[in-house]
Amino acid sequence: MVEELQINNKLNSEIVLNAENINFSYDNGYKVFKNINIGAARGKFVAIIGPSGIGKSTLLRILGGFLKPDSGEVKLLGSKLNMPTPEVALIHQSIVTFPWMTAEDNVKLAMKAKRMTGDQMEEKARESLARVGLDGFEDLYPKEMSGGMRQRVAIARAFAADPYVFLMDEPFAHLDELTAEGLRQDIYNILFSGETPLKSVIMVSHNLTEVLELSDEIYILNGIPASVVGKVDVAMKRPRNPRSDEFNANLDMLYNYLTPPRKGEEGKKK
Amino acid sequence: MNVFLLIILAVLATAGRVIGLVILSIVTGWFLAYASIKSKFFENAYIILIEIFESVPVITFFPVVLVIFITRIGGTLGVELAADFLVFTAVVWNIWMGEYQAFKTVPNEMAEVAENSNFSLFQKLRYLYIPFSVPRIAANLFPSVSDGFFYITVSEVFEVGIHTYQSFGAGSVLNTFVADANNIAIEGTLIILAIVIIIIILILREFSRYAVSRYTLDNDTPILKRGRLNMKQTARAFSVLSKNPLSRLATYYKYREADKHEDKYEKTLKREKYLKYVYASIGIIILLAILYSSASLIISVKSGEWQILFSKTPLLLIGLGYDYVRVGSILLVSMIIAIFLGYHLAVNKRAEYAGIPIIQTLSAYPAPIYFPFLFIFTEPFIFSIFGGFTNELYVLGLGFVSTFYYVLYSFWMGVKAMPSEYWEIMKNLNMGFFKKMRKVILPSTFPYLISGVSSTINSAWGGLMIGEYWPHIYGTHTLYVHTGLMKTIDISTSSGNIALAAWGSLIFGIIVAIYSILFTRRMMDMAQKKYVAEEGIYSA
Incomplete structure (x- = not known):
């Protein structure tokens, strides 16, 4: 009972997942991050952007407990996060499905470590697949599916773990533009539908249009070693139209953050 | 019955x-x-x-x-x-x-x-x-x-x-x-x-x-x-x-520090850490067991016996030299056949459909079982042509039939695994067979070839071990070669001279292991670094 109360108190807190003063170096000594501070609040879709090779995916793995920072802490609902947990689900850039399992078995994987009966797992797996639009495709193997369907299976698997936070590492990068567009809209609607315990999403992407379309807050990484050089609150109303002037103005602003001024352009940038 | x-x-x-x-x-x-x-x-x-x-x-x-x-x-x-x-x-x-x-x-x-x-x-x-x-x-x-x-x-x-x-x-x-x-x-x-x-x-x-x-x-x-x-x-x-001892100490210190703020996530982390220690301990136990048994074996041999063994070592090494020449000959013939036949099988679907199952079955059918019968039927004819070299030829033959499949099979797999873009380029440039081989196929199948060569060499030793001294291969006939380490080991074993057999095996094991690490493994490393054809496509 006491534990339940503590959990409820944590859930009511504003910040779901935060990273404090993260410093990190690769094994070869290359310093990747210097004093990174990032927070994802309840109900917020947070994006992290930065130039290619800056370490966005590495940061996501630190946030998920897959990598241990040299110093600094990651906290999930106030508790220190030192290792991966189903409460923070990682969705990969590569579409990760297990080819030797059907869609349903792939989703069930997220529940194997939990004390659930076979029937409970099946019900939950089917529910998760239906949530991402794969009702009726439970028995297909990944090789029998399109890339978009397989990524939906991966997302359904993440949902089935009942996570508080989704970490999405360029989840639409390997899909064609039309499929990605459809999946983006579907996913956003599902994410905060209230039917799941999900509280927050952190996405890494190099696609600025995608970032602006989905995010409430954007952290911008730059420099060597990388640090947060800016944070943008996206105030545009939803649904967002990528062809609108407001959208394009925001896009220009993000672009300016990420590209150094060329000769003769100093002072011209906003 | x-x-x-x-x-x-x-x-x-x-x-x-x-x-x-x-x-x-x-x-x-x-x-x-x-x-x-x-x-x-x-x-x-x-x-x-x-x-x-x-x-x-x-x-x-x-x-x-x-x-x-x-x-x-x-x-x-x-x-x-x-x-x-x-x-x-x-x-x-x-x-x-x-x-x-x-x-x-x-x-x-x-x-x-x-x-x-x-x-x-x-x-x-x-x-x-x-x-x-x-x-x-x-x-x-x-x-x-x-x-x-x-x-x-x-x-x-x-x-x-x-x-x-x-x-x-x-x-x-x-x-x-x-x-x-x-x-x-x-x-x-x-x-x-x-x-x-x-x-x-x-x-x-x-x-x-x-x-x-x-x-x-x-x-x-x-x-x-x-x-x-x-x-x-x-x-x-x-x-x-x-691993640097200082960084190991730092890692240890980091783990100790974490204990101060222990929470539910860290408990599982500690379990993983303990498992690592368990695995490392098993590794140490295996190494110690090998060191212990080696040491006790060495101690158990009397000093007089050591002297005899040392005095025979030059002869054993000469025998090993002969055997390496035999293995080299077997490998050379195997590679020539593998390159021509393997290529043909890989590019010709009909030949592949029939040929590969036959090769797989032949490779699994133990040569030492059928070889005596092959020997008895062909020996008079072969002897009439090759005379005193007949036994040597049969030993090489046994080594060959027991091993050539490996390099053939590996090369065939390598040709099959070549990116389709390479085939298109070869067609586009109108390359002939030898040019294709030299410029594209051999380099891009190099990792497979090396792997096949390694298996072929290893199995050739098995063939020589059986063939170099085969008493009563059929009736009263004994197949043997003039000089060879495998022959010495075989004779020592069957005459009950276990010390010499073990000493010969040990020398053989050490030389083969050194050869493997210095040559085969380097070739493997080079093959993986330089000749992986798939990466040439993906990185482009």
Whole structure:
């Protein structure tokens, strides 16, 4: 009972997942991050952007407990996060499905470590697949599916773990533009539908249009070693139209953050 | 008992022995491979041992077999365990190495999904690592089963001094039939063995197809592997101690610091850490056990005996030199055939459809079983042409038939695996056969060729070991060569001079292991760094 109360108190807190003063170096000594501070609040879709090779995916793995920072802490609902947990689900850039399992078995994987009966797992797996639009495709193997369907299976698997936070590492990068567009809209609607315990999403992407379309807050990484050089609150109303002037103005602003001024352009940038 | 029933039971016993030991290798290999990817120390100890033992043929284990199983255990159980041990050492390294390589190349992303789902060790093995290793196991089953069958004549019947030890199986019943000159029973054994081997090969082919269709990753999903295997880092003894002591201390300190803020996530982290210590401890125990048994063996030999052994060492080394020339000749002929026939099989679908199953069956059919009959039918004719060189030719022939499949099969797989873009470029540039070979096919199949060459060399030693001194190959005829280390070891074993046999095996094992690490492994490293054709396409 006491534990339940503590959990409820944590859930009511504003910040779901935060990273404090993260410093990190690769094994070869290359310093990747210097004093990174990032927070994802309840109900917020947070994006992290930065130039290619800056370490966005590495940061996501630190946030998920897959990598241990040299110093600094990651906290999930106030508790220190030192290792991966189903409460923070990682969705990969590569579409990760297990080819030797059907869609349903792939989703069930997220529940194997939990004390659930076979029937409970099946019900939950089917529910998760239906949530991402794969009702009726439970028995297909990944090789029998399109890339978009397989990524939906991966997302359904993440949902089935009942996570508080989704970490999405360029989840639409390997899909064609039309499929990605459809999946983006579907996913956003599902994410905060209230039917799941999900509280927050952190996405890494190099696609600025995608970032602006989905995010409430954007952290911008730059420099060597990388640090947060800016944070943008996206105030545009939803649904967002990528062809609108407001959208394009925001896009220009993000672009300016990420590209150094060329000769003769100093002072011209906003 | 009816003789044909006896033959069927004997063939089934042999097949059961080989398959049972293959299964044992697979199951033990999973746990060892998992321990290897979890503990760097265990990995280094384990891989060094596999590499050394994989490089030396079964003969090297003969003294161990005689000392442990025959003299210490003895009886029917001792003889059976000796046969099992010899077959096990013929099949296991290939499979263990394949499983280790599979576990080592599980994509990071898939491992992260398993971690993210809080899988236990058995869940990780069951849902990720074991399924991922299935295609690699399927590929390694063909050579392993072939090697297992190849050694049945050596493992089921062997003579030490005046004693002959036999365990029930195709090899031992055939030996009896040959002694009795029971030709019908001999033919029956050969045919039934062929039928059983064909059935096993057909099952393996089906299993391979199933493994590839079900367990391989999708080609259109670019997944980052954990990195190509760096054998330099895994296979060198000094890398066991390569980690800087200061950084190790710092890691330890980091773990200690974490304890102050222990929470629910850290409890599992600690369990993982303890498991690493367990794996490292197992690695240390294995190394200590080997050091201890080596030391006790050395101490048990009297100083006078050491002097005799040392005085014979130059002759043993000369014999080894002869044997290397033989292995080189076998390899050269095998490679020439492999390049022409392998290319033809790879580009001609009809030839491939018929040829590959035949090659697989032939490779699994143990040459020592049928070779005596080939010998008796062809020897008068060959002798009339080659005279005093006849025996040498037969020994080379036995080495060749027992091993050339490996390089042929590897080269064929390499040509099949070449990116289709390369074929288009070759057509586009209108290249002739030799230009194609020189400029594109040989370089892009180099990793496969090296792997095939390595297997061919290892198996050639097995052929020489049986052929260089084969008493009563048929009737009273003995096949032997003038000089050869394998011959010396064979004669020492059968005359009961175990010390000389063990000394010869040890010298042989050391030289072959050094050769493997200095030459084969370097070629492998180079092949992986420079000649991986697929990367030429993906990186473009």
